[in-house]
Amino acid sequence: MDRKKLANLLFPRIKDTPDDLEARYPKRNLPDGAMVTRLGPSPTGFIHLGNLYSALADERLAHRSGGVCFLRIEDTDDKREVEGAVPALLSALHYFGIDFDEGVGANGETGAYGPYYQSARKDIYQCYVKHLVAQGKAYPCFMSEEEIADIRASQEQNKENPGIYGTYAKHRDLSFDDVVSRIGEGEEFVIRLRSEGDDQRYFTVTDAIRGELSMPENVQDVVILKKTGLPTYHFAHVVDDHLMRTTHVVRGEEWMASLPIHVQLFEALGWELPVYCHNTVLMKIDEESGQKRKLSKRRDPELSLEYYQKEGYVPEAVREYLMTILNSDYEEWRTANPDEPLESFDFSAEKMGSSGTLFDLDKLNDVSKNVLARMTAGDILSFMLQWAAEYQPALCSLLTANEDKLVRIFDIDRDGPKPRKDLVYGRQIFEFISYFFDDHFMIRDDFPAECSPKDCKEILRRYLAGYDPGDDNSAWFGKIRTLAGDLGYAVKPKDHKKNPELYKGHVGHVSNVIRIALTGRSASPDLWTIQQIMGADAVKRRIAEAHGLFD
RNA sequence: GGCUCCAUGGUCAAGCGGUUAAGACACCGCCCUUUCACGGCGGUAUCCCGGGUUCGAGUCCCGGUGGAGUCACCA
Numbered sequence: 001m002d003r004k005k006l007a008n009l010l011f012p013r014i015k016d017t018p019d020d021l022e023a024r025y026p027k028r029n030l031p032d033g034a035m036v037t038r039l040g041p042s043p044t045g046f047i048h049l050g051n052l053y054s055a056l057a058d059e060r061l062a063h064r065s066g067g068v069c070f071l072r073i074e075d076t077d078d079k080r081e082v083e084g085a086v087p088a089l090l091s092a093l094h095y096f097g098i099d100f101d102e103g104v105g106a107n108g109e110t111g112a113y114g115p116y117y118q119s120a121r122k123d124i125y126q127c128y129v130k131h132l133v134a135q136g137k138a139y140p141c142f143m144s145e146e147e148i149a150d151i152r153a154s155q156e157q158n159k160e161n162p163g164i165y166g167t168y169a170k171h172r173d174l175s176f177d178d179v180v181s182r183i184g185e186g187e188e189f190v191i192r193l194r195s196e197g198d199d200q201r202y203f204t205v206t207d208a209i210r211g212e213l214s215m216p217e218n219v220q221d222v223v224i225l226k227k228t229g230l231p232t233y234h235f236a237h238v239v240d241d242h243l244m245r246t247t248h249v250v251r252g253e254e255w256m257a258s259l260p261i262h263v264q265l266f267e268a269l270g271w272e273l274p275v276y277c278h279n280t281v282l283m284k285i286d287e288e289s290g291q292k293r294k295l296s297k298r299r300d301p302e303l304s305l306e307y308y309q310k311e312g313y314v315p316e317a318v319r320e321y322l323m324t325i326l327n328s329d330y331e332e333w334r335t336a337n338p339d340e341p342l343e344s345f346d347f348s349a350e351k352m353g354s355s356g357t358l359f360d361l362d363k364l365n366d367v368s369k370n371v372l373a374r375m376t377a378g379d380i381l382s383f384m385l386q387w388a389a390e391y392q393p394a395l396c397s398l399l400t401a402n403e404d405k406l407v408r409i410f411d412i413d414r415d416g417p418k419p420r421k422d423l424v425y426g427r428q429i430f431e432f433i434s435y436f437f438d439d440h441f442m443i444r445d446d447f448p449a450e451c452s453p454k455d456c457k458e459i460l461r462r463y464l465a466g467y468d469p470g471d472d473n474s475a476w477f478g479k480i481r482t483l484a485g486d487l488g489y490a491v492k493p494k495d496h497k498k499n500p501e502l503y504k505g506h507v508g509h510v511s512n513v514i515r516i517a518l519t520g521r522s523a524s525p526d527l528w529t530i531q532q533i534m535g536a537d538a539v540k541r542r543i544a545e546a547h548g549l550f551d
Numbered sequence: 552g553g554c555u556c557c558a559u560g561g562u563c564a565a566g567c568g569g570u571u572a573a574g575a576c577a578c579c580g581c582c583c584u585u586u587c588a589c590g591g592c593g594g595u596a597u598c599c600c601g602g603g604u605u606c607g608a609g610u611c612c613c614g615g616u617g618g619a620g621u622c623a624c625c626a
Contacts, residue, residue, distance in 0.1 A: 042626050077625055145624085161553065162622070190624055199554085215555065226624040233626050257555060257621035278556085281620080324575080328564055331575055353564080355557050356619060363563065363576050373589090418589045448586095477585070484585090493585075511585045523587035 002176045007134035009180065010191075016127045018269075025113055025243045034067035036247045038103070039093075040237075042074045045082030047092050048303045049322075049359065050252070050282045055098045056322050057279060058250050060347040062101075067247070070103035070111060072240060075119045076230040092305045096315045113244040118236050125231040125239055128269060129191050129224060137268050138224060140189040141171040142182050165195060169221040191225035197264055205259060208248065208277045208349035218260035234258060238265040241274055248349070250277040277349045283356045303359065312387040312426015314375070316342075317368035324367065327351040338374065369421040377410035380423065387426040395430060398437060408533045409433050412525045420525060435519040436534065443546070445522040448512050450505030455487055457550035459513045462486075464543045469536035473528045477511075484510040517546030 028036060037058040041051065062069035071090075075081055090106050093099075102111030109116050132138035141164075148164065155162045172194060174182075182189070197217035204214045224235035231239070241249055256278050266273050282303075308318055323330045323342060333345050372380060381403060388395045399406065410433075413420040423429045434440035447456050466479050481491045484507040490496035496506035512522050518539065524530060531539050 040626085044626085074626065080625065141624095148624095156552095159552075210556075213555080220622090223624050228624080230624090232624070236626095252620090253556065254620055255626090259555090280557085283619080325563065331563090332565090335575090358562060360562050360576070366576055369588095413589080416589095420588050422588050480585075506585080508585045515586060521587090525586095525588075527585080 003136050004134050006140075006176055006179060007130045009176075009183070010133060010140060011126050011130040014123060014126050014130050016123070018128060018131050021124060021127060021243060025245070028068070028245045030068070031066055033065055034247075035061050035065040036067050036245055037062045037069045037250055038072055038241070038244065038246050039069070039100070040072045040074045040240075040251075041089060042077065042080060043082060043085035043089070044080050045085035045088060047089055047305045049305065049308075050303075052093070052096055052098070052305060052318070053282060053322050053326065054250060054252065054279060055093055056096075056319060057277070057326055057347075057349070057352065059098050060326075061248055061250065061277075061349060063343070064347050068101040070113070070116065070244070071100040071105070072116045072244070073104050073118065074233070074236065075117055076226070076233070076236055078119075078228075092309070095309060096305065097319055118240065119230065121236075121240070122229055124243065125225065125235060126229065128239055129231075129235070132193070132224075132268060133191065136194065138191050138193050139172055139174070140179055141169075141192045141221070141223075142174075142187050142189045143171060163220045164192065165219045165221055169194075172221070188227045190223045190227055192221040193224050193265070193268065195219050195221050195264065197260070203260075203263060205263060205273065205276060208275050209279060209352045210354045213256070213259065215260050218264045220261070222261050224265070234261045234265060238262055238269065238271070242266070242269070242271045246274050248277055249274045250279060250349075252281055253278045254281065275349075277352070278354075279352055280354060280356050283358050310391050310427075312384075312391065312429070313364070313368060314371055314383055314425070317364070317371040317425070320371050321364045321367040323347075324363070325353075325357050328353060365424050368424050372423045373414070373419050373421045377407045377414065380410045380429075381406050384426060384429065388430075391426070392430070398439070402437070405436065405533060406433075409436060412529050412533075422525075435521065435524075436530075438538075441520055441542075443516060443520045443549075445516055445520065447516055448505065448509040448522070450489075450509040451513055452504075453550050455504070456513050457547060458487060459483065459510055460517060460543055460547040460550075463514055464540060464547065467536075467540065467543070469531070469539070473526075476528050476531075480511050480514070481507055514543070517543050 030036070039055050039058050041047075059069050061067075073086060086104060087106070090104070094106075102113070103109065103116040115121055129138060133140075143164075151164070151168050152162045155168070169192065171192075195218055197219045199216040199219045201217045202214050203217060204212050207213050222234060223232050225231055230236075237249075240246075259276070263273065319342060320334070323345065324334075327345070327347055329351060330345060337344075375383075384406070385396075385399055385403075388399050410423070422432060447453075451459065462483050463480070466483070468476075471479070485491045487510070488504050489510050490503040490506035493506040493508055496503045511527065515524055515527055516522055518524075518527065518530065518534070
């Protein structure tokens with residue numbers, strides 16, 4: 001019974017048996033069909049759209065089925081750990097509407113399947129490692145990094161598959177005494193799986209997104225326990241998702257290649273496989289090569305979630321956009337159900353695509369426009385206030401001092417069957433309405449070429465003279481028509497279009513002179529409404545100022 | 552290089568052996584219109600290539616090609 005002795009030698013502290021753990025983490029009591037999903041980020045401090053994309057799938061799958069979605073922090077590599085990454089992750093996900101039922105949370109851990117930090121689960125992993133060693137399915141390996149590098153070098157030279165397997169697994173059958181003496185000399189070791197796999201043999205697994213997957217068995221004696229006593233991803237995944245009773249493992253397709261290892265591990269431990277859902281990675285077009293490529297943390301900082309928060313995208317818009325690429329029938333559903341919450345959409349893993357998706361900012365913006373069009377002006381205001389408080393402190397006092405005015409501005413032309421859709425995201429929204437505020441007002445567009453400086457001056461003079469804040473929209477515009485006619489501009493654009501030689505231009509050009517004087521730009525919502533919000537004094541002042549420009 | 556996944560317009564994509572090959576974004580034109588936005592109408596543009604199977608292939612099979620991922624004591 002050398003194996004037993006070996007197991008005890010290696011893990012003297014571990015008293016629990018697999019049965020103990022099985023009893024401590026019993027099957028969940030959930031209705032049929034309820035999915036248990038999880039997000040397992042490593043706390044590296046960088047969260048990008050792809051993570052949200054995946055998290056949203058986890059969250060939807062679980063909640064749509066009446067199951068649970070939990071957060072587990074995969075911190076088995078202290079080298080990569082970043083201070084404060086967990087709270088940052090939590091708050092970013094919360095911002096975008098992802099909250100967990102269980103696991104690591106803002107106020108510590110909740111749930112009966114913890115601990116939810118892998119670093120705190122050392123004894124759990126070691127219990128199973130010990131068990132595997134006792135069964136002869138795993139063994140300590142003392143090979144140094146140099147030794148392994150040498151093996152790899154010669155394998156590459158001989159065009160063999162690299163890695164520790166077969167005869168390269170030199171420490172597979174070390175004698176008990178050998179192990180005792182090496183440990184006595186303070187040699188460090190890892191635990192490797194003794195692979196019984198054969199890469200000529202294929203197995204199949206059904207992936208919920210991709211269907212049948214066929215792969216060769218794993219032959220590598222992979223490391224399952226590192227020198228530090230912590231498990232590698234492979235082992236932690238298998239142990240945790242079994243013990244935490246995960247039913248559906250949603251993860252990026254970069255994990256597909258290690259599926260043979262995971263399947264082998266589940267088998268070695270005698271456990272049932274979860275349903276795998278390997279989703280696609282988000283891609284972008286590389287500026288230099290023009291090729292599609294995976295979103296990269298280093299190279300694409302603009303794809304970090306923080307970017308969208310800073311720009312002031314409404315969280316709902318980002319979720320909505322992600323839903324459209326997660327399940328391609330989502331848009332159709334949305335068109336048919338404009339007012340339903342996203343939660344009532346029938347989300348499924350099967351509808352997720354399996355080819356790489358290119359991130360499309362135009363599409364996000366379009367989705368965002370529509371989301372904002374569905375919000376009330378009051379909701380938009382509170383969003384802007386929150387956003388400014390967090391990311392544009394310089395704007396805060398201005399916004400809070402003008403709440404009523406802002407609601408009126410956001411409300412311009414929003415009711416009715418064809419609401420304006422020109423609000424997209426925070427930064428753009430403020431930019432779009434900035435002319436209402438003197439500190440941000442400037443004449444930025446040219447006066448229409450159809451109107452000579454002399455005409456511009458005259459238009460402004462007469463407009464100011466005839467301006468009556470009490471005019472309703474049609475009385476007001478009637479005056480502009482008259483004015484335009486008097487100065488030789490067509491009263492109706494169509495007349496001008498038919499006989500351009502008869503006119504200098506048309507009312508549109510004339511009113512654009514006024515528009516530019518008032519807003520600084522040649523494009524704006526309805527001028528009469530703008531004036532009502534601006535107030536008579538401001539209107540008169542700006543017209544007079546513009547008039548002065550032509551002196 | 553080995554292994555794996557993927558392949559329909561510029562982008563996201565429906566399609567499941569017989570379709571005029573949906574729809575959305577973007578783009579262009581027209582209409583509405585005092586500008587813009589909205590809305591309406593229309594348009595440009597796609598089945599990677601080559602072999603099979605079949606009366607018939609975007610759809611099934613094989614082979615290329617291309618793209619992606621992965622081959623750590625990182626996840």
